[in-house]
Amino acid sequence: MDVWDNDFLDLVEEAHLTFKGSADGEIAFGALKGFLDVRYGTRDGSACAEFSWEGLDENDPACGRGWVAFGTAGRLVGHFYIHIRRRFGLRVRKSLTSSTDGVIGVGPELK
Numbered sequence: 001m002d003v004w005d006n007d008f009l010d011l012v013e014e015a016h017l018t019f020k021g022s023a024d025g026e027i028a029f030g031a032l033k034g035f036l037d038v039r040y041g042t043r044d045g046s047a048c049a050e051f052s053w054e055g056l057d058e059n060d061p062a063c064g065r066g067w068v069a070f071g072t073a074g075r076l077v078g079h080f081y082i083h084i085r086r087r088f089g090l091r092v093r094k095s096l097t098s099s100t101d102g103v104i105g106v107g108p109e110l111k
Contacts, residue, residue, distance in 0.1 A: 012028070012030070027066075
């Protein structure tokens with residue numbers, strides 16, 4: 001999400017992309033919050049997660065899709081799409097947090 005600064009990304013809550021269990025997750029940044037329907041697979045030979053999402057952006061219904069795959073330096077790279085609006089490059093770093101219920105969180109990295 002290299003088009004916004006960290007202040008915007010963390011506007012409502014700490015920006016994150018979280019995968020839960022075998023097919024769920026959530027994304028939040030700025031005034032957007034969405035719930036993911038995730039499918040795991042491969043893209044160009046690398047493990048990836050492809051997802052559709054549905055939620056709210058500035059309290060208006062919004063939906064879209066996206067994907068992330070393993071890149072360099074422990075980062076995930078991919079794209080995030082808001083239907084009828086825009087497409088964004090996505091670079092995230094793995095969070096240090098993980099819990100026993102399989103939640104792995106990642107947050108935007110702009111550096």
